[in-house]
Amino acid sequence: MSAPQPAVPAEGGWTGAIRRQIARRLPLEELLPTHQPDYVRSWVYLFGAITIAALIWVVASGVVLAFFGPQWWHHSSVGRFFNSLHFWGVQVFFVFMVLHLWTQFWAAGWRDGRGPTWVIGVVTFLVSVVAGFTGYISQQNFAAQWIAVNAKDAVNATGMGAIFNPLNFGQAYGIHVALLPVAVVLLVAVHIALVRMKGIVRPIGAPEPGVPDAPAADTGVSA
Amino acid sequence: MSTADKATYYRDIRMVPFDLFKELALATVGVLIAVIVLAAVFSSPDVPPVTIASWATADPVDFVTTATSELAGSSTSADYGPPYNDNEGSVQTLWFLKPQSWAGVHNSVDPPNEFVVRPLQQAAVGNSALMADLSTFLGASVDQQSAWLDAYSQALADAKVANGQVTVAAGNYGPTPALMNSLLALARSGGLDGLLLSSDQFFATDYTGSLLFMGDGSYLGGLADEQKLTGDQWGMMNETGRYPGQAWLWLYTLGYQVHPFDQEHGFLGINSGNADLAITVTVTVLTLVLVLVPFIPGLRDIPRWIPVHRLIWRRYYSELKP
Numbered sequence: 001m002s003a004p005q006p007a008v009p010a011e012g013g014w015t016g017a018i019r020r021q022i023a024r025r026l027p028l029e030e031l032l033p034t035h036q037p038d039y040v041r042s043w044v045y046l047f048g049a050i051t052i053a054a055l056i057w058v059v060a061s062g063v064v065l066a067f068f069g070p071q072w073w074h075h076s077s078v079g080r081f082f083n084s085l086h087f088w089g090v091q092v093f094f095v096f097m098v099l100h101l102w103t104q105f106w107a108a109g110w111r112d113g114r115g116p117t118w119v120i121g122v123v124t125f126l127v128s129v130v131a132g133f134t135g136y137i138s139q140q141n142f143a144a145q146w147i148a149v150n151a152k153d154a155v156n157a158t159g160m161g162a163i164f165n166p167l168n169f170g171q172a173y174g175i176h177v178a179l180l181p182v183a184v185v186l187l188v189a190v191h192i193a194l195v196r197m198k199g200i201v202r203p204i205g206a207p208e209p210g211v212p213d214a215p216a217a218d219t220g221v222s223a
Numbered sequence: 224m225s226t227a228d229k230a231t232y233y234r235d236i237r238m239v240p241f242d243l244f245k246e247l248a249l250a251t252v253g254v255l256i257a258v259i260v261l262a263a264v265f266s267s268p269d270v271p272p273v274t275i276a277s278w279a280t281a282d283p284v285d286f287v288t289t290a291t292s293e294l295a296g297s298s299t300s301a302d303y304g305p306p307y308n309d310n311e312g313s314v315q316t317l318w319f320l321k322p323q324s325w326a327g328v329h330n331s332v333d334p335p336n337e338f339v340v341r342p343l344q345q346a347a348v349g350n351s352a353l354m355a356d357l358s359t360f361l362g363a364s365v366d367q368q369s370a371w372l373d374a375y376s377q378a379l380a381d382a383k384v385a386n387g388q389v390t391v392a393a394g395n396y397g398p399t400p401a402l403m404n405s406l407l408a409l410a411r412s413g414g415l416d417g418l419l420l421s422s423d424q425f426f427a428t429d430y431t432g433s434l435l436f437m438g439d440g441s442y443l444g445g446l447a448d449e450q451k452l453t454g455d456q457w458g459m460m461n462e463t464g465r466y467p468g469q470a471w472l473w474l475y476t477l478g479y480q481v482h483p484f485d486q487e488h489g490f491l492g493i494n495s496g497n498a499d500l501a502i503t504v505t506v507t508v509l510t511l512v513l514v515l516v517p518f519i520p521g522l523r524d525i526p527r528w529i530p531v532h533r534l535i536w537r538r539y540y541s542e543l544k545p
Contacts, residue, residue, distance in 0.1 A: 027226055029226060030226060030229065032243060032244070033241065033243065034240060034241065034242070034243075035238040035239060035240055035241055036238065036239065036241035036243075037233055037236045037237070037238060037239075038236065038237040038238070038239050038539070039236070039536050039538070039539040040239075040241065041239065041538070042535055042536060042537075042538070044535050046246075046250065049246050049247055049250040050250050050253075050254060052247065052250070053247065053250040053251040053253070053254040053255075054254050054258075056251055056254075057251075057254060057255055057258055073269075074269060080266060080267065080269070081262055081263075081266075083267050083269075084261070084262030084263075084265070084266050084267040085258050085259065085262045086267075087262070087267040087268075087466075088257075088258040088261035088262050088265070088267070089254070089258045091261075091467055092254055092257060092258060094470070094471050098471065103535060105516070105526060106526050106529075106531035106532055106535065107526065107532050107535050107536075108523065108526040108527065108532070110516065110517030110523070111517075112232070114517075115517035115518060118516065118517050119514055119515075119517070122510075122513055122514045123514065126510065126514075129469075129471055129472070132469055132471065133469065133472075136468075136469060139269070140272065141268070141269050141270055141271060141272050141463075142270040142271060142272050142273060142446065142450075142463060143268060143270060143450075143452070143462055143463045143468075144272070145272050145273060145434060145437070145443070146443065146446075146447045146450075146452050146458075147452075147459075148430075148434060149434050149435075149437070149438040149443065150454065150458070150459075153313065153499050154499040154500075154502075154503055156305065156306055156313070156323055157315040157322070157323050157497070157499040157500040157503065158322050158323070158499075158500060158503050159322030159323055159325055159326035160326075161305065161306040161323070161326060161329065161330070162305075162306055162326035162327065162329040163329075165306070165330055165429070165431060167429070167430055167431040167434045167435065168428065168429045168430070168431060169428045169429070169430055170428025170429060171428075171429075173428070199229050199232060199233070202232070202233075202236065203532065203535075203536040203539050203540070204526060204527055204532045204536075205527075205532075205540075206236075206539075207235065
């Protein structure tokens, strides 16, 4: 398959090169498409969108909680409500993220050169798990105490105790509110960009493009 | 993939109008309504934390028993090993893997002095009786200290509580009962919470000392057991009350419920003594497999062999039929 050269002049140094790469790999009509393959009209494609929607509210409620401080929600009914939004937002986020992951597994969503999209997606899930863990031990209540006391043994057993101490509230809270949300949002952004660049994978067994009677494609990463 | 490549990729596929932003906007509003309803109806868990003061008030015998073991250097924390000290009581190894030892001590904790002696020294200012008891204890030989502490530890099994003091049968304990009851009074007043959190910095957010001390007792674990939060109760997936916990840790939690991770003697060097390390290694390997599924022949073919995709694209396949 050959691509027409983008209508961006070959000038402008590094900046121009980056602009040409973006224009070639992710043109605006691919980033924000108005048409999609008919098979995308399946309920499983909602899981990813709901995951992103939940992430939006997890981050928004988290920003409010961070602004007023870690003790606010323990003695303020408004704070408790925002903590509840955050808590249930996280639950919705994980439920639909896992549903998205498993439906993409059964759809073999990594086919036709989409391996990196799968890898970034699973890494996003793993970073989210760490974000959830640091959130649970940042609650400043009994659950946070107990989870931290227990988790320290697993963290220490792996040697990670040298750099991360679950019993140090300041460290866990800082990582939870500053580093991991940024990591998750960036990974999700890269994941979405890869999905838009590659498009939604064809159904398993769909005839090869342009060859209706061709044998079904395999489930590997190469086209 | 360029637009032209994508057109080729989707040749023979019917393209339909699709409003990406509308779908995302509707999902965002829908999720907001759902979490508002969930938050309004169910709120969120917030069982108050245990403090040294609440522990010492609710279960003074457990507090004194734990403090005595800290002073004797026989508590879990005192004997823990890296990253807290150079001992080996809680060091886990698996075959040739000794990451806990390799990492070394990075967060030094000295339970006898940090949890007991230093707080008592601070409390003894202006308290000549306590100062004298402390001097007697610290001035005694190590063997004498051990003899007092051993005898007192055994006597605590039948301890009684009266007027805020823990009393035991008469015996040769030296100044140990007086020291422990002074520490108990300090703890019940809330003073020990502050002393354990204090450092050479004004601001403090590190609760390592307090949590290790509380974790060495049985009171904290008893409360966790009531809330079904312990490891053998699938505790990592649970939350206090009837709230969902970190259900996404199910695979990790599963390890603690099955052989050989939950057995004392285990299998192939894996047992309950190194379960944390063994389960973490196992889950790490399985996670790597999940990450690399697209590149592992056989594994990546499972979706083709088990046709769940027929449900995902049911309408597409039905339209393919002649």
